Amino acid sequence: MSNIYISLVSEKINSADSKKTAEKIIEFLSERKIVKKNLSDCVLGSSKGYAPAENYRNAIEKSELDFSELKINGIELITERQVFDNGGNGLEEVNCPNCGENNIENDWGNSLGNWHSGIDTDKIKCQKCGTEKSITQFEFKPTWAFGNFGITFWNWTKLNPKFVAELEKIIGTELKVVNGKI
Numbered sequence: 001m002s003n004i005y006i007s008l009v010s011e012k013i014n015s016a017d018s019k020k021t022a023e024k025i026i027e028f029l030s031e032r033k034i035v036k037k038n039l040s041d042c043v044l045g046s047s048k049g050y051a052p053a054e055n056y057r058n059a060i061e062k063s064e065l066d067f068s069e070l071k072i073n074g075i076e077l078i079t080e081r082q083v084f085d086n087g088g089n090g091l092e093e094v095n096c097p098n099c100g101e102n103n104i105e106n107d108w109g110n111s112l113g114n115w116h117s118g119i120d121t122d123k124i125k126c127q128k129c130g131t132e133k134s135i136t137q138f139e140f141k142p143t144w145a146f147g148n149f150g151i152t153f154w155n156w157t158k159l160n161p162k163f164v165a166e167l168e169k170i171i172g173t174e175l176k177v178v179n180g181k182i
Contacts, residue, residue, distance in 0.1 A: 009145035042074030049074030087180035
């Protein structure tokens with residue numbers, strides 16, 4: 001069985017503030033009993049996460065699926081620079097922020113690696129208009145995000161927009177939604 005995920009990513013939080021932001025989010029989620037406060041083995045990979053608590057349904061839209069019994073069902077907080085992608089499930093477009101041209105055939109892989117490593121040479125040049133911008137300014141379809149802070153919900157169904165808006169208010173920035181499957 002494959003695992004799905006929803007990542008909510010702030011592209012504005014710097015690395016110095018990411019851990020403090022994570023603490024605020026866990027405090028908020030655990031106070032409302034959306035997740036349990038203690039870390040457990042409930043996310044994919046070597047990280048630990050926060051398992052759903054009795055009020056987790058307050059964070060999702062109506063669903064018949066009860067994912068609380070799954071082994072992988074928690075929330076993972078990412079507090080370091082990461083490219084949040086869709087799990088390698090295809091990429092259709094990499095659109096120029098200036099003219100909208102799809103640069104999927106452009107050589108943008110090195111720019112991605114450079115951004116992730118913190119190297120300043122993360123720019124690509126649009127093959128149509130010649131605009132040179134950071135890879136982070138191009139629009140990826142399906143959505144990808146670039147940031148120092150993200151919340152990944154493992155096997156959770158669609159999040160309630162009101163819940164996402166509450167998180168944005170706590171964090172103080174817009175959150176980009178990235179859906180994926182592994």
